[in-house]
Amino acid sequence: MLELVIFYLFATIAVVSAILVITRQSAVHSAMFLAATLLSVAGIFLSLQAEFLAGVQVLVYVGGILVLFVFVIMLVPTDRAMFERRYNRQGKIALVTAAILIAELGYGVYRGSGSFVFPAGAIEPAVEGNSQWVGTVLYQNYLLPFEIASILLLVAIIGAVVLSKKPSTADESAVGE
Amino acid sequence: MVSLHHYLILSAVLFTIGVIGVLTRRNILIILMSIELMMNAVNINLIAFSGQLQDVIGQVFAIFVIVVAAAEAAVGLGIVIAMFSNKETVNIGEIDLMKW
Numbered sequence: 575m576l577e578l579v580i581f582y583l584f585a586t587i588a589v590v591s592a593i594l595v596i597t598r599q600s601a602v603h604s605a606m607f608l609a610a611t612l613l614s615v616a617g618i619f620l621s622l623q624a625e626f627l628a629g630v631q632v633l634v635y636v637g638g639i640l641v642l643f644v645f646v647i648m649l650v651p652t653d654r655a656m657f658e659r660r661y662n663r664q665g666k667i668a669l670v671t672a673a674i675l676i677a678e679l680g681y682g683v684y685r686g687s688g689s690f691v692f693p694a695g696a697i698e699p700a701v702e703g704n705s706q707w708v709g710t711v712l713y714q715n716y717l718l719p720f721e722i723a724s725i726l727l728l729v730a731i732i733g734a735v736v737l738s739k740k741p742s743t744a745d746e747s748a749v750g751e
Numbered sequence: 752m753v754s755l756h757h758y759l760i761l762s763a764v765l766f767t768i769g770v771i772g773v774l775t776r777r778n779i780l781i782i783l784m785s786i787e788l789m790m791n792a793v794n795i796n797l798i799a800f801s802g803q804l805q806d807v808i809g810q811v812f813a814i815f816v817i818v819v820a821a822a823e824a825a826v827g828l829g830i831v832i833a834m835f836s837n838k839e840t841v842n843i844g845e846i847d848l849m850k851w
Contacts (some may be wrong), residue, residue, distance in 0.1 A: 581753045585761045592765055592788055596772030601780045601841075608784050611765075615791050618761070621753070622802040627794075627810050634817055639787065639824045646828045647780060650835045661775045662844060668774030672767050679763035683756060690755045690803070707807050708814070716811055723818045730822035737829030740836065 580621055587614040599660055601647045605640060612636050626705040758799035766792035779834075779841050783827050790820040 591610035598604045612635045619628040712720060765788055772785030794813045801809025834846060 577753045581757055585757070588761070589764055589768070592768045595784055595788065596768060596776060596781065601778055604781050604784055608787065611788065612791065615765075615795060618758070618795060619798055622758070622798050624798045624802065624810050624813075627798055627813055630814065630817060631794075634821060635787070635791075639821055642824055642828055643780065643784065646831060649832060650780070650841055652778070652780070652841055654840075658842065659777065662777045665775045668771060671774065672771045675770055676763060676767040679767070680760070683759045683763065687756060690759075704807075704810075708810050711807050712811050712814065719815060723815055726822055727818060730825045734825040734829035737826065738832045 577621065581618070584614040584617040584621070587611075588618070597660075599656060601652050602644070605643050605647060608643075609636055609640055612640065624704060626708045755799055755803050758795055762792045762795040762799070765789075765795070777842050777844055779831055779843050779846070782843065783824065783831070786827075787820060787824065790816055790823075 588611050591607040591614070594607040595604045595611065598607065612631060616628045616631040616636075619625075619631060769785045769787075769789035769792065772788065773782050776782055776785070794816055797809040797813045797816070801807060801813075831841065835841060838846060840846065
């Protein structure tokens with residue numbers, strides 16, 4: 575019973591904040607409501623006994639990505655966007671598409687519900703503790719994807735630096751050469 | 752008792768909200784935030800099945816999804832800054848250089 579109450583609390587906060595993210599006029603307000611959504615999703619991870627992922631969610635999403643968003647909102651003056659229309663012209667078609675999408679997803683969950691019942695506690699964790707378990711599997715069975723992910727992050731860092739470099743400095747260096 | 756359906760339906764609702772945000776908003780920063788919402792919805796699915804199957808592979812996969820989300824946010828926001836220094840706008844309606 576307590577599990578259900580906690581789930582509905584976090585789920586309600588997540589869904590309401592997510593709706594506010596896409597309806598607020600100001601990008602800063604959207605970022606703050608996105609923080610609320612991400613933190614309640616971290617709470618749902620905790621209720622699923624994924625403690626490591628809950629920590630990663632708070633550290634990487636709220637502490638990293640969201641701070642990056644707020645920095646960019648600070649760098650890019652969005653005053654003009656405050657007085658413009660919020661939604662584009664194809665809003666009605668978009669809502670119809672989204673209704674079809676949620677109907678499809680709901681139908682899939684409804685039809686597949688019989689196959690969601692798994693034997694409880696089929697495999698016991700090999701080691702104590704969620705973080706240790708995740709780390710063991712990540713470094714033993716998934717070492718190659720882990721290394722590829724690190725290369726992806728390196729490429730993203732270089733790409734972000736190249737993209738946000740001022741074009742004028744590139745011209746000056748070209749003239750200098 | 753919280754069943755798997757609860758998590759799947761929550762995930763579907765969050766994903767659809769993200770889709771609506773991507774399709775309807777005009778501010779490119781909020782479109783990027785909606786993409787983050789969709790990635791989070793996928794992570795809920797992965798971790799719910801991981802918990803249900805008592806198998807940690809779903810959580811390992813969710814870590815990779817978070818890595819991709821972080822890379823996407825960094826490059827996407829870099830593009831936003833580069834675009835703003837050229838066009839002085841965050842409105843996707845005005846970013847139409849490659850529109851035929």
